[in-house]
Amino acid sequence: MTVESWIQVWYALPVLLRGLLVNLELLLGLLALGLVVGMAVALVEVYAPRPVAAAAVAYEWFFRGVPELVLLFLFYFGPDQFGVQISAFTAAVLALGFRSSAYQSQIFRGAIQAIPAGQMLAARSLGMGRLRAIWHVVLPQALRLSLAGWSNEFSSVLKDTTLAYGIGVVEVMRQARYLTARNFRLALPAFIAVAFLFLILTYLGNWTIGLVERRLRIPGLEVRR
Amino acid sequence: MGQLLVVEGVCKRYGAEEVLCGVSFSLEKGETKVIIGPSGTGKSTLLRCINRLTEPDRGRVWLEGMEVTAPHANINKIRSQIGFVFQDFNLFTHLTALDNVRLGLLKVKKMGRKEATERAQAELARVGLAGKADAYPAQLSGGQQQRVSIARALAMDPKLILFDEPTSALDPELIGEVLGVMVKLAHEGMTMLVVTHEMGFARSVADEIVFMERGVIVEQGPPEKLFRAPAHPRTAEFLRKISELYGEAA
Amino acid sequence: MGLDWAWLPQLAHGLKITMELTAACMAMGAALGIVLALLRVYARGPFLPLFWLASAYVQFFRGTPLLVQLMIIHFGLPSVGIRFTPFLSGLIAMGLNTAAYQAEYFRGAIQAVKAGQMLAARSLGMTRVAAIRHVVLPQALRLALPPWSNELIYMLKYSTIVYMIGVMDLMGVARTIAARNFRFLELFSLAAVIYLGIVLLLTFALRWVERRIRVPGLGSAGRG
Ligand SMILES: Nc1ncnc2c1ncn2[C@@H]1O[C@H](COP(=O)(O)OP(=O)(O)OP(=O)(O)O)[C@@H](O)[C@H]1O
Ligand SMILES: [Mg+2]
Numbered sequence: 001m002t003v004e005s006w007i008q009v010w011y012a013l014p015v016l017l018r019g020l021l022v023n024l025e026l027l028l029g030l031l032a033l034g035l036v037v038g039m040a041v042a043l044v045e046v047y048a049p050r051p052v053a054a055a056a057v058a059y060e061w062f063f064r065g066v067p068e069l070v071l072l073f074l075f076y077f078g079p080d081q082f083g084v085q086i087s088a089f090t091a092a093v094l095a096l097g098f099r100s101s102a103y104q105s106q107i108f109r110g111a112i113q114a115i116p117a118g119q120m121l122a123a124r125s126l127g128m129g130r131l132r133a134i135w136h137v138v139l140p141q142a143l144r145l146s147l148a149g150w151s152n153e154f155s156s157v158l159k160d161t162t163l164a165y166g167i168g169v170v171e172v173m174r175q176a177r178y179l180t181a182r183n184f185r186l187a188l189p190a191f192i193a194v195a196f197l198f199l200i201l202t203y204l205g206n207w208t209i210g211l212v213e214r215r216l217r218i219p220g221l222e223v224r225r
Numbered sequence: 226m227g228q229l230l231v232v233e234g235v236c237k238r239y240g241a242e243e244v245l246c247g248v249s250f251s252l253e254k255g256e257t258k259v260i261i262g263p264s265g266t267g268k269s270t271l272l273r274c275i276n277r278l279t280e281p282d283r284g285r286v287w288l289e290g291m292e293v294t295a296p297h298a299n300i301n302k303i304r305s306q307i308g309f310v311f312q313d314f315n316l317f318t319h320l321t322a323l324d325n326v327r328l329g330l331l332k333v334k335k336m337g338r339k340e341a342t343e344r345a346q347a348e349l350a351r352v353g354l355a356g357k358a359d360a361y362p363a364q365l366s367g368g369q370q371q372r373v374s375i376a377r378a379l380a381m382d383p384k385l386i387l388f389d390e391p392t393s394a395l396d397p398e399l400i401g402e403v404l405g406v407m408v409k410l411a412h413e414g415m416t417m418l419v420v421t422h423e424m425g426f427a428r429s430v431a432d433e434i435v436f437m438e439r440g441v442i443v444e445q446g447p448p449e450k451l452f453r454a455p456a457h458p459r460t461a462e463f464l465r466k467i468s469e470l471y472g473e474a475a
Numbered sequence: 476m477g478l479d480w481a482w483l484p485q486l487a488h489g490l491k492i493t494m495e496l497t498a499a500c501m502a503m504g505a506a507l508g509i510v511l512a513l514l515r516v517y518a519r520g521p522f523l524p525l526f527w528l529a530s531a532y533v534q535f536f537r538g539t540p541l542l543v544q545l546m547i548i549h550f551g552l553p554s555v556g557i558r559f560t561p562f563l564s565g566l567i568a569m570g571l572n573t574a575a576y577q578a579e580y581f582r583g584a585i586q587a588v589k590a591g592q593m594l595a596a597r598s599l600g601m602t603r604v605a606a607i608r609h610v611v612l613p614q615a616l617r618l619a620l621p622p623w624s625n626e627l628i629y630m631l632k633y634s635t636i637v638y639m640i641g642v643m644d645l646m647g648v649a650r651t652i653a654a655r656n657f658r659f660l661e662l663f664s665l666a667a668v669i670y671l672g673i674v675l676l677l678t679f680a681l682r683w684v685e686r687r688i689r690v691p692g693l694g695s696a697g698r699g
Contacts, residue, residue: 005554065674066667067632069646074667077659159540166639173542180550188551195539195547202538278594305600315595318693319614329599332609363692374595381599 002185009189012179016190019175020197023161026092026171030157033097038104043134045105046112056105063102069166071095076167092164100157107149111142144216151209155202172197228287229254229416230385235274235284237267244270246440247284252385255414259427259448262437263463268420269312271437272387275418276300276307289384305333308378308386313394314370316362322349322373323358326380334381348376352406368399372406379410386410388419422467428452436460482652482662489648490669496565496644497631503570504630505623508577513607515578516585529578536575542636544568549640565637573630577623584619585611618694624681628674645669 009016044056063071076091115138123133165173176194180187230252237245244267252258260268273279275286277293277300286293293303317325326345330336336344349355352372362370371391378386388407392400404426411417411430421427427434428448435445436457444457455461514522514529536544549564559567588611596606638647645666653662 062671065628065632065671067635067646067670069635069638070649070663070667070670073650073653073659073663077653077663081660155538162540162542163636165542166636173540173546176546184550185554188547188554191543191547191551195535195543198540198543199535199538276598278597301597301600301602303600304598307598309595309598311591311595311598313591315589315591317592317595317610317614318589319610319617319690328596328609329601332605333600361691363690377599 005183005185006189008183009179009186009193012186012190013193015175015179016172016193016197019170019172020201022089022169022171023158023164024201026089026096026161026164026169027158029093030097030100030161031154033093034100034104034153034157037098037101039108041101041105042108042112045109047130047134060102060105063099064106066099068096068099068160068163071099072163072167088164088167088169091167092161092169096157096160096164100153103153103156104150107146107153108142110149111145112138114145115141141221144218144221147209147213147216151206151213154205154209158201158205159198227253229256229289230275230418231285231287232271232275233285233287235271235281235286237270237274237279237281244440245274245281248437248440248442249284250435250442250445252416252418253432254416256432257411257415257417257419257430258433258435259431260418260420260435260437261422261427261463261467262443266437267440268437269389272309272389272418272420275387276304276309278304278309301333305329305381306384308375308381308383310371310374310378310386310388310391312390314362314367314374316370316374316377318362321359321361322354322365322376325362325373326377329377329381344380345376348380349373351379352376353402366399367395368402371395371403375403375406375410385416385418388417388421390420390422392421392423422471424452424464424467424471436463438463479656485648485652486645486665486669489643489645490673492562492642493631493634493644493646494673496562496569496634496637496642497627499566500569500573500630500634501627503566504573504577504626507570507574509581509612511574511578512581512585515582517603517607533575533578536572537579541568541572541633542639544572545636545640561637561640561642564640565634565642569630569634569637573626576626576629577619580619580622580626581615583622584615587618588614614693617688617690620681620685620688621694624678624685627681628677631673631677632670 041056041060045053045060048056072092072095075095076086076088079086079091119137119141120133123137124130128136161171162173164171165177168174172194176190179190228251232251233249235245235248236243248267248271250258260271262268270279274281274284275293277286281294284294288303288306291303292298293300316322317328320328323342323345326348327341330341330344331338334341346355346358349358352375354369354372354376357365357369357373360369362373365373371394375386375391391407392403395403400423404423407417407419407426408430419426419431431448433445434448434451436443436451436455436459438459444451444455444460446456451460452464455464511529511532514525515533518526518529545564545568548568549559549561552558592610592614593606596610597603601609634644635646637644638650641647643651649662649666653659656662
């Protein structure tokens with residue numbers, strides 16, 4: 001490891017950043033998918049009739065029990081076997097997104113169940129329908145309560161976007177590998193640089209979520225840490 | 226002199242608040258001294274300064290002529306000779322009653338396993354809990370827990386036991402069983418320093434009563450004198466309040 | 476579609492590697508994690524630099540992807556003359572990584588032990604170290620078991636990344652067979668089922684352990 005190799009990595013930083021941008025796109029896609037599906041699964045688990053709720057629980061259990069890399073391969077090569085071509089990026093968003101939805105649903109379910117039953121009763125007593133009560137009374141409170149757990153999930157999936165490397169998505173790890181394939185002496189500085197990029201992203205992300213949390217804070221609706 | 230415990234000019238402050246300012250008193254072997262005083266007066270802090278669970282800012286403490294507060298004193302050895310009974314028991318949650326009593330014998334006194342077990346069983350029997358050796362603290366009533374904690378202190382063969390409001394966390398019907406054990410200890414000649422609001426206990430067992438307020442000793446003397454003719458108006462007022470609160474004629 | 480029974484011995488061997496890797500990294504992580512947690516809770520005064528060091532360690536390993544850590548160890552370190560076998564690289568990366576997470580669970584558990592416990596131990600004349608060893612840690616380790624169990628299952632799943640540096644774990648074997656026979660869906664479905672089965676088994680085993688070492692009044696078990 002020489003000073004020179006660090007300088008070379010420094011000049012290659014734009015390439016790494018281009019790769020990191022792909023990680024961020026992945027992150028955005030998987031978080032959005034995970035949020036929507038996760039919320040739906042949570043609502044089904046709490047409010048749907050038994051058999052449907054049980055199916056949601058099974059879904060959650062499956063996506064929490066199977067390793068992410070196995071999911072990535074299933075989503076990437078699975079459709080292929082039925083003649084459906086799917087890009088590595090799309091496969092990664094789907095695999096990581098569904099996995100995240102299983103974790104997010106658990107966070108949301110906990111938050112929904114933490115809302116006192118009286119809130120629903122009060123909303124219904126005003127003449128709101130069940131869905132309306134969930135939408136206007138339960139969810140606004142539950143989402144605030146979810147933020148702490150959600151920020152953990154955020155830091156975790158942010159790092160897990162690197163797993164898309166496994167199915168060939170040209171993200172930051174792949175870019176770093178390209179660099180080091182040409183000169184193995186670059187491996188140490190290149191991967192350390194990637195590590196620091198992630199440290200920065202983790203801090204930025206947590207800081208932002210902290211900001212949102214403070215913005216949305218309502219007296220009396222505190223997260224019990 | 227023959228004093229077992231001498232406390233001289235102990236001071237302690239937390240931030241700007243002077244919790245103890247120049248507290249001095251002494252305890253003879255076999256004596257029972259009761260400390261009373263309003264809440265937040267520094268009684269707990271005083272007890273903790275004696276075995277240095279809290280480090281006093283100034284002042285000195287001697288146990289049998291050996292200075293506890295000396296910079297190079299072997300504080301762990303000294304603590305093993307001073308029993309401490311906490312208001313909220315602080316029994317070791319993960320250990321049975323027997324193991325609670327045995328832990329100090331095994332790990333501090335380095336006693337053999339067999340001997341320690343016998344000694345622990347004897348101490349449990351002494352506080353009337355021979356049958357509860359295998360129970361965990363959470364399976365015991367508050368009164369039983371406090372008796373185990375007294376047994377834990379007794380097993381170390383302490384020269385002195387400090388009691389910090391040993392009955393105030395207990396339901397009224399459980400107070401008697403703990404006080405009973407303490408009365409027995411006093412009659413057996415144990416040296417005890419007791420912070421309590423149990424005036425009945427103070428009157429019948431204490432050799433001396435110390436009234437503290439705002440970090441200083443206002444007055445001390447034998448119970449007959451303090452209860453009948455307190456020298457200080459603050460003492461009289463406090464005793465009146467206490468008797469109203471606890472429904473006892475002072 | 477169809478599964479070839481001849482694959483099973485190979486998969487079984489891969490599974491064995493997976494289990495060894497997971498078990499070893501969890502043991503390594505527990506040992507290192509407890510030390511880190513103790514430093515984070517107790518290293519003060521003249522030992523403050525150790526607190527900083529432990530905190531920085533936890534921040535770094537929790538703030539960066541495991542895959543990056545693995546690459547640094549397996550492909551980065553050789554350029555300064557440090558070389559490990561793929562299995563060892565995987566074990567070291569996973570062990571160092573899980574140590575940081577476990578440190579946080581242990582720290583939380585140590586801090587959840589009531590202050591009075593330490594006070595009572597010291598009042599008996601125990602040294603600080605003896606009090607930590609005989610009173611605080613036995614309670615903290617019980618409290619930490621549920622999050623530790625989750626961590627074990629996490630690491631089992633994350634152990635799949637070692638195929639990327641050429642370890643023939645369950646994932647590596649499945650991938651190799653799949654590529655050779657072009658049977659991706661079958662092999663990865665099979666792998667998924669095996670991983671799920673192990674997760675299920677571990678969950679039950681750990682619940683059993685939890686029940687075995689449960690003490691009334693300590694932890695989520697509640698009172699009585
Ligand atoms: N660790 C601490 N840090 C800061 N202040 C403290 C600490 N411990 C005690 N104090 C303060 O010191 C004062 C005396 O406390 P102490 O517990 O000794 O009173 P006490 O006489 O035992 O009262 P009580 O009858 O309520 O037990 C109180 O005002 C308390 O707030
Ligand atoms: Mg007190």
